[in-house]
Amino acid sequence: MHKQGRTGIWFLIFSVLTAVLFLANLWYGSVLISWKDVLAVLVGQSGEDSVYEVIILNYRLPQAITALAVGIALSVAGLVLQTVFRNPLAGPSVLGISSGASLGVAIVVSAGSLAGLELLNQSYLVFDIPLVLAAVTGSLLVLLIIIFVAQRISNVVTILIIGIMIGYTVSAVVGVIQFFSREEELHAYILWGLGSFSKTNNAQAIFLLVISVLLTIVVLSYSKGLNALLLGTAYARSSGINVKVTQNMLLVVAGLLVALGTVFTGPVAFVGLAVPHLARNFFKTSAHGLLIPAVIVMGASLTLACNLAAKLPGYDTSLPINAVTSLIGAPVVIWVIVKRGKVKKT
Amino acid sequence: MIYPLIKLYKMAPQRFAYLLLTVSILTIFSCNPKQNKPEIASLFDAIPDSLLVSKVLYASGFDLYEVHQIRKLVVYHPELPGTIIATFYIADSSVLTDFEVRNAPNIIKLNSERAAVFSATQLNAFDKLSLLGHVIGITEGEYINNRHIKEKLEKGEIIELGANNHFFIEKIMSVQPDYIFYSPYKFTAKHPLKVTGIPLIPFYDYHENTPLGRAEWVKFSAAFFDGYARADSLFKDIERQYTTYRSLTKDVASKPTVFSDKYFNGQWYVPGGKSYIATLFKDAGADYLWKDDQHTGSFPLDYEIVYSKAYEADFWRIVGSYDDIPSYDALAEENSLYENFKAFKTKHVLWCDAQKTAYFERSSLEPHLVLADLIFAFHPKVLPGYQPKYYHILE
Numbered sequence: 001m002h003k004q005g006r007t008g009i010w011f012l013i014f015s016v017l018t019a020v021l022f023l024a025n026l027w028y029g030s031v032l033i034s035w036k037d038v039l040a041v042l043v044g045q046s047g048e049d050s051v052y053e054v055i056i057l058n059y060r061l062p063q064a065i066t067a068l069a070v071g072i073a074l075s076v077a078g079l080v081l082q083t084v085f086r087n088p089l090a091g092p093s094v095l096g097i098s099s100g101a102s103l104g105v106a107i108v109v110s111a112g113s114l115a116g117l118e119l120l121n122q123s124y125l126v127f128d129i130p131l132v133l134a135a136v137t138g139s140l141l142v143l144l145i146i147i148f149v150a151q152r153i154s155n156v157v158t159i160l161i162i163g164i165m166i167g168y169t170v171s172a173v174v175g176v177i178q179f180f181s182r183e184e185e186l187h188a189y190i191l192w193g194l195g196s197f198s199k200t201n202n203a204q205a206i207f208l209l210v211i212s213v214l215l216t217i218v219v220l221s222y223s224k225g226l227n228a229l230l231l232g233t234a235y236a237r238s239s240g241i242n243v244k245v246t247q248n249m250l251l252v253v254a255g256l257l258v259a260l261g262t263v264f265t266g267p268v269a270f271v272g273l274a275v276p277h278l279a280r281n282f283f284k285t286s287a288h289g290l291l292i293p294a295v296i297v298m299g300a301s302l303t304l305a306c307n308l309a310a311k312l313p314g315y316d317t318s319l320p321i322n323a324v325t326s327l328i329g330a331p332v333v334i335w336v337i338v339k340r341g342k343v344k345k346t
Numbered sequence: 347m348i349y350p351l352i353k354l355y356k357m358a359p360q361r362f363a364y365l366l367l368t369v370s371i372l373t374i375f376s377c378n379p380k381q382n383k384p385e386i387a388s389l390f391d392a393i394p395d396s397l398l399v400s401k402v403l404y405a406s407g408f409d410l411y412e413v414h415q416i417r418k419l420v421v422y423h424p425e426l427p428g429t430i431i432a433t434f435y436i437a438d439s440s441v442l443t444d445f446e447v448r449n450a451p452n453i454i455k456l457n458s459e460r461a462a463v464f465s466a467t468q469l470n471a472f473d474k475l476s477l478l479g480h481v482i483g484i485t486e487g488e489y490i491n492n493r494h495i496k497e498k499l500e501k502g503e504i505i506e507l508g509a510n511n512h513f514f515i516e517k518i519m520s521v522q523p524d525y526i527f528y529s530p531y532k533f534t535a536k537h538p539l540k541v542t543g544i545p546l547i548p549f550y551d552y553h554e555n556t557p558l559g560r561a562e563w564v565k566f567s568a569a570f571f572d573g574y575a576r577a578d579s580l581f582k583d584i585e586r587q588y589t590t591y592r593s594l595t596k597d598v599a600s601k602p603t604v605f606s607d608k609y610f611n612g613q614w615y616v617p618g619g620k621s622y623i624a625t626l627f628k629d630a631g632a633d634y635l636w637k638d639d640q641h642t643g644s645f646p647l648d649y650e651i652v653y654s655k656a657y658e659a660d661f662w663r664i665v666g667s668y669d670d671i672p673s674y675d676a677l678a679e680e681n682s683l684y685e686n687f688k689a690f691k692t693k694h695v696l697w698c699d700a701q702k703t704a705y706f707e708r709s710s711l712e713p714h715l716v717l718a719d720l721i722f723a724f725h726p727k728v729l730p731g732y733q734p735k736y737y738h739i740l741e
Contacts, residue, residue: 030648051657054686055650180510188611196612198649201682316651317613 007290010282014297018068021304025064026056028308030316059198065205066197067303070261070268071275073212075299076219077257078272079279079291080250083226085150087160091273092258094160095146096167097139098269099174101262102193104138105131106174109189110181135263136256142166143255147248194320195266197307204264211260215253216296222250223288230286268303269322270329275299281336302329383446386435386453390418401565401578404558404585407550410569415441417569424553432548436570451545457571458524462507465529465549466707469495471567474711475576483507483523491704518542527567555622555642557629557713558588564711580711587714588629594728595631595721602660602724604632604696605652605689609681613646623663626713630720631728635659649683661724662689663696663737665705672697672740695740696723703736712736 027038033052041056074092081090081097092098108131145166150159178186200208219226225246228236233243261268279294280286306328310319390398390413400409406427411418416437423429438456447453462483463469472478473494484490485508487499498504507518515538518526525545529552530537539546551563561584568577604627606617617623618641619634627634635655639645656662666672674693677684684690698705709716712735719737722729 029650031650031654050686051654054657054683055653058683058686059649059653179512182510186511191611191613198612311648317646317648320612 007283007285011293011297014282014294014301017301018297018304021301021308022064022068024308025067025304026060029055029060029311030318031055058202062200062202062205063197063307064304065202065209066200066265067307068300069205069209069212070197070265071271071299071301071303072216072296073208073257073261074268074272075275075279075295075302076212076216076292077254077261078274079276079288079295080219080226080254081272082276083230083288084247084250084254085159086230086232087157088277089160089273090163092254092261093267093269094167094273095163096142096165096170097255097258098262098267099167099170100138100140100142101135101259102138102267103170103174104134104136104259105192105263106177106189107138108134109185110177132259132263136259138170139259139262140252140255142170143251147251150247151244191320192266193322195268195322195325196318197265197303197321198318200264208260208264212257215257216292218253219250220289220292222246223292226250226288227286230288266322268325270325270333271299271303274329274333275302277333277336278302281339383444386416386437386445386447386450387433389413389416389445402562404556405551405554405562405566406559407553407563408566410565419566419569421548421550424550434547454525454545454547454570460522460524461570462518462521462523462526462544464508464527465551466490467551467710468527468529468549468563468567470707470711471564471577474564474580475568475571475573477567477571477573478504480571483518483521483526485509485513491701491707513539515539515542518544551710553642555620556625557622557717558585560622560710561585561588561713584711584714588717591714591717591721592629595629595725598631598725598728601631601633603635603656603658604661604663604724605635605656605659606663607644608664609649609652609683614649614652615644616647616652617644618642626717626720627663629717630724632661632720632724653683653686656689657686658688660689660692661694661696662687663698665698665700667700672699674740693740696720696737697740698737705736709736 023038026042027033027035033056037052038056041053077097078091081092081095082088084090085095146159146163149162153159153162178189181189225236225241228239228241229243229246236243236246258272275295275298276291279291279298282298283290283294285291285294303325306321306324309328310321310324312319390411393413398411398413400411402409407422407424409420409422411420416435419434419436420430421432421434423431432452434452434454435450436454436456442453442455445453457480459480460482461480463472463481464485466486466489469478469481469484469490470492472481473492478494478498481498481504483505484495484499485506487496487506488509490496490499495504499506505517505521507514507521518539519542523544525547526539526542527547527549528537528539529549537546549563549566551560551566554560554563562581564577564581565574568574606623607615616636616639619637619639620642621644624634624637624639628637674690674695677690677695689695700706703709715735716737718729718732719734722732722734723737723739
């Protein structure tokens with residue numbers, strides 16, 4: 001009873017935090033806009049001066065929605081990967097899945113120059129199908145290799161190491177492609193790699209959010225299977241679950257989530273790895289029926305907070321989001337681990 | 347090889363010391379032969395500063411002096427004005443026989459037949475000065491628009507010595523140009539070309555933030571060859587036309603506001619208030635929105651900062667990159683945020699097609715035409731019937 005109450009409180013706190021941070025993202029930016037003006041724009045009474053309306057509705061709103069969607073997508077994907085591989089170090093960037101998406105993007109960018117297209121140069125890729133397809137294909141390919149290996153080698157550490165090695169190999173291929181790229185392509189790719197939530201318009205951001213939520217619902221429907229997998233494949237099998245199908249289905253969904261989160265914003269580091277740990281720490285549970293909603297609210301508040309932190313106060317420009325998530329994410333994870341270590345000792 | 351080393355090791359310490367001393371003395375003498383010829387630098391040092399007048403009037407990146415048929419070329423650090431990073435002495439080989447030239451890579455023989463030129467703008471200057479016959483190597487041949495250079499590349503009279511930002515070091519060493527005009531992105535003492543041992547001559551025209559200063563670098567290239575007078579008259583002509591055009595906007599009644607460039611991957615790189623294009627805007631009688639800024643190059647800003655300042659600006663200047671399709675529809679498709687600017691709504695986008703006009707290659711030696719294009723856009727009545735070359739208002 002007591003535990004459930006605490007879980008409920010944490011869930012409430014992080015839900016409210018997500019909402020507050022979402023509004024803060026609309027309010028705070030390089031251009032100072034008062035609360036009243038933000039509210040006026042949101043209720044559609046901004047009047048004559050449409051400058052604020054454009055800034056809030058066309059620039060800050062898609063950014064906030066994208067941050068929200070990416071936070072959900074990467075956190076849920078990270079949780080699924082950690083459970084399926086039964087490894088706390090599994091995550092989109094660790095297993096090379098983000099690198100797979102990056103490879104897809106790099107190939108399209110340099111192939112684009114061959115075909116006379118300038119894909120990344122256009123900051124607003126209106127459902128840029130080749131780019132999305134390439135990122136999804138890249139990340140799913142890496143996942144397929146990992147699944148293939150996982151079916152033959154049961155040792156999770158070995159699988160993890162192989163994942164890391166695939167990540168290095170894919171990064172090396174990306175490096176070679178970059179070496180032969182033109183200067184402007186290189187610049188485009190580097191900027192893409194630094195990450196930014198401000199490259200989507202409202203339609204894309206909402207598309208991203210809807211797909212992320214739909215895929216999360218798919219994951220939620222597998223929460224019993226995830227719980228069973230956490231206790232080992234033998235246990236899962238004995239409880240009547242088709243282990244192979246469940247595993248593969250979950251990994252494909254995770255791969256799609258990572259690819260979607262990556263293609264519009266660039267590879268966002270740390271969120272997928274860190275958020276499941278934070279969620280387990282705060283919610284003190286390993287039941288996926290609770291953990292999935294928990295990573296949703298925590299992941300969303302983390303990316304929204306990072307997007308706020310990226311807008312440096314007093315400066316007219318923003319930091320790359322990838323740097324901010326790592327700068328905030330790494331100390332948080334270390335703090336959590338150290339704190340948990342202390343608790344265990346006493 | 348090992349045997350003498352063992353012998354040395356076994357030698358008594360005193361005798362070893364004598365041996366070292368003898369070797370050192372011999373080395374010192376062999377490197378310091380009797381100096382019976384004067385050094386070129388001392389020739390210039392002897393002349394008082396007041397008598398040494400530079401031929402350079404506008405450019406801040408170099409100075410050029412000439413004494414007794416010897417040219418002294420001083421190159422300054424592109425970011426630290428006045429800090430000398432290199433000095434070259436250029437003279438005909440008949441003049442050089444009177445001077446000490448050994449161990450002096452900064453003494454250059456006039457009229458080399460084997461120069462490597464790694465900057466597209468400088469190659470354009472070579473073409474204008476009819477000096478292409480002196481060039482044996484270039485880089486990034488794929489992006490060169492100049493017909494003459496392309497022909498020479500195909501015939502093999504000019505060789506590509508680098509591409510995609512990488513130098514073909516071994517090829518450069520096998521071709522052995524007399525010197526390399528290079529154009530590093532940033533000044534660094536440890537440039538990858540250093541390893542070739544070939545004299546490197548930095549060419550920093552793009553760091554000049556005034557149009558006449560940038561055009562004056564034509565004198566820099568010409569200083570290495572006989573036809574200097576041609577560069578001098580070419581520049582005088584540019585200067586005359588530029589100042590004539592500039593004087594047209596002195597008395598314009600109103601100055602339209604203008605902003606520049608596009609959003610790119612989350613950042614809007616805005617040209618600084620002391621930049622090349624800011625000078626052109628001013629001279630063309632426009633009011634550049636960031637004119638009070640102190641940057642000489644571009645700097646990144648958030649979209650919302652640019653929008654809040656420029657949403658009512660009269661003109662929007664864009665230099666399209668290689669594969670851009672210039673149209674309002676394409677702009678709107680690239681980024682729906684663009685549609686909110688007044689300059690977009692009133693169809694006042696001032697576009698330069700970088701590929702068709704070879705803007706990056708040629709415009710630095712035609713600043714008067716760039717200026718006239720801008721004046722024609724901002725104040726069409728001042729230049730009735732003018733045909734723009736680089737910039738036109740997007741229809």
